[in-house]
Amino acid sequence: MQKKTLLSACIAIALSGQSWGAEITEGEGADSMRRSSQMTCLSGGHAQPPAKLKTVPEKCAVTTNNGFSSLLALGTTTILTTLAVIELSHGDDHAARTSSPQPTPPDANGPLPPPLPNDDDSVTPVKPDSGDYVTPPDSGDDVTPPDNSGDDVDLPRTEPVVFDNNVTWDKDAQTLKIRGATFTYIQNVDGSYTLSAKDGRKTMVTEWENHEETHTAIFSGVSTTGDTEWRYDDEGKLHVTQLASVVSDGTKGRIITVNDAIITDQGGNTALNGGTVMMINGDNIALTNEGKTEAIGEDSVVGILTGDNITINNNGQTVVDAGTAVIVNGDRTILNNTGDSTVNNGGTGAFIIGNDVRTDNKGHMTVDGQNSTGSKIVGNNATVIQEGDLYVSNAARGIDVEGYGAIVSNKGNVAVVDEKSQGVSLSGDASTFINRGDISVSNGSSEVNATGILRLC
Incomplete structure (x- = not known):
């Protein structure tokens, strides 16, 4: 893409x-x-x-x-x-x-020459001793003879x-x-x-x-506000480290347009009331989050990333209440999550649009409430590895993949409770689900059962 x-x-x-x-x-x-x-x-x-x-x-x-x-x-x-x-x-x-x-450049030509007369300085040639020199008639225009002395030389x-x-x-x-x-x-x-x-x-x-x-x-520096450090390395890559936390309450935050960059967020981010913390546009971006991520309120988004070959390493806690933690639009996205996540009230943890996406969740994820989704992928040939615990309740959906050739591998514990809840949903031809962990389904009625794995082809 x-x-x-x-x-x-x-x-x-x-x-x-x-x-x-x-x-x-x-x-x-x-x-x-x-x-x-x-x-x-x-x-x-x-x-x-x-x-x-x-x-x-x-x-x-x-x-x-x-x-x-x-x-x-x-x-x-x-x-x-x-x-x-x-x-x-x-x-x-x-x-x-x-x-x-x-x-500063060396001055190989000695001191600069004195300035030539300007238009207001009248210069009359001096008659030489030989008497052969003729003074031109004065037409009213003061003429300055050219300077051929060689002294007027610009510095190289x-x-x-x-x-x-x-x-x-x-x-x-x-x-x-x-x-x-x-x-x-x-x-x-x-x-x-x-x-x-x-x-x-x-x-x-x-x-x-x-x-x-x-x-x-190479260069190292800091923003004038002191909350962001940066470094430009021998390979031409840009390293950016955010030190302070950022809160966007109903407003649009930073827009970053850059390729081949390594971004580290140590402060954490909070989006409130429809606000967006950051938008990153560029290919070959590696984003590592060490702080807490919060998306509170409908349409609140912490990060929107657009570009191919984007890697996100989330090591911090994620809390979503009706908002979205991260949206990625691009092929070959990699999302590695080791932090714990809670998604409620119709929110979404991660929404990725693109082909050849790979996600690996090693943290504990709790998804609760109708229209709530832990992670959603739209694109072909996605690979999803679920290694942590996944708990889905109250008509929520844990993992949702739409596209051809998806592979979902569960190595953790998946618990699905309450009517209309779905642990994993696969929609597309040639999809594969591999289970090496435990799946528990309970509390569904005979008409509208809770579903551990739902495959729609």
């Missing part, structure tokens, strides 16, 4: 909401995390070939006996999420560090450095291009850097290292 283009940040996740791309403004939360930040050029390791040497700024290059170069230090020193700016799409121990200030431009992890550093323009997003940067008094996107959003860089061995530039 193909998705639209995503990413370029925030870098959006460069900048967006509270992550890279995240909305970033100067705040005390960021000050405490910018101590001793640095940008360094590394020495040692493999030398650079001549082709690479041409791209290294003069101030950041040392030539060895065999004509190769290594990057030197730039900056001062002390953490992570760049591009917690939601859109940057598409540490290293061997880094040498110094506390020298950011380098330092060529931008193009790193192998999709970073371009233009020292003269003071810009960084990370993936497709361009940022201007300034160095702060504490040694950190402020990156500014074209739309005015900002993020802090607390560590900047140029790695000679891999010819890459």
